[in-house]
Amino acid sequence: MSDRTDYIREGAEIYRRSFAIIRSEADLGRFTPEEEIVAVRIIHACGMVEAAPDIAFASGAATAARAALRAGAPILCDARMVANGVTRARLPANNEVICTLDDPRTPGLAAQLGNTRSAAAMELWRERMGGAVIAIGNAPTSLFRLLEMLDEGAPMPAAVIGMPVGFVGAAESKDALAADGRAPWIIVRGRKGGSAMAAAAVNALAGDPE
């Protein structure tokens, strides 16, 4: 029964030990110091050091995202769970965290575009995209649609955190973002991903190093 009564109850100590375990177990040598902090938080969010090989950064993307957040860039999220996972107290410039999925205009836009609500919701971001940090943690269709919007001349974001999860289009959408290369990208390759990983990446980029 010692497990039940001896557990660590102090939040900061839990974080400290968690990060130490991750750094002792995961192979993080290929990351720059700025990327490593992001990778550690992504691993922390999913509980899997085995995710490390799938975490990838366009050269300079972590630096660009961090600078954009410091300069006050908004954070545009595809899902409420991503927006809720962003720790407001870490944000360096009281940055806006925006999710338009539940906007009353979104269902109509989805029908009009013939796409998911997640993809359609991004139309309501379009004018905010220039210099923004985009965090996609749920819908592959959002990431595909983002590339289409750039094709259509939408303003260029400062960085795209592309971490949709799942079995249909997730891996392909992240490969497409990286291959496209116009926007600085941070991704978790393959089927793995999700709101918690995307929010963790934002939190790592937003705050002072741990």
Next chain:
Amino acid sequence: MSDRTDYIREGAEIYRRSFAIIRSEADLGRFTPEEEIVAVRIIHACGMVEAAPDIAFASGAATAARAALRAGAPILCDARMVANGVTRARLPANNEVICTLDDPRTPGLAAQLGNTRSAAAMELWRERMGGAVIAIGNAPTSLFRLLEMLDEGAPMPAAVIGMPVGFVGAAESKDALAADGRAPWIIVRGRKGGSAMAAAAVNALAGDPE
């Protein structure tokens, strides 16, 4: 470029194909039909068929949770991200979804208890615990604290979805819940877990089978 333009844009079709892929790849034979639906949604939430062996149910827990939700049980969540992941339209009885983490009394309770905010927030649920469905997707301390509260005579929930994630206490807290055995439990063993998986389990238990 076909990946970028040919992607599937219809939400229901994405779900249908995703579930078909999961059922073709994951070994789900040990689950009852009612458990299998929950396992499929948990796997869907994390993008990993390799999580299947870690998904475990106390005998009858899926049935108990489903019946409780149909009867109007509240859903008590340790994290906002869990609460946000519950699809309100699937709930069979307009069930309340409660997260007390941000209650203004929580920080004071945490200091008083010498525990995390996540664990302390549960004091504010205590009177709602009888017959409730508890969904823990973030904090191992919440799951440990839940067992302490049962020791103290807190009312028995209908079922506990125990899916905290991470490197310090997550695996141990889930093992402790299963070993304790007083409350019907649904867990993902080991470090893996998270808000998305916990919310997916609630959604599977709440709705009609797909």
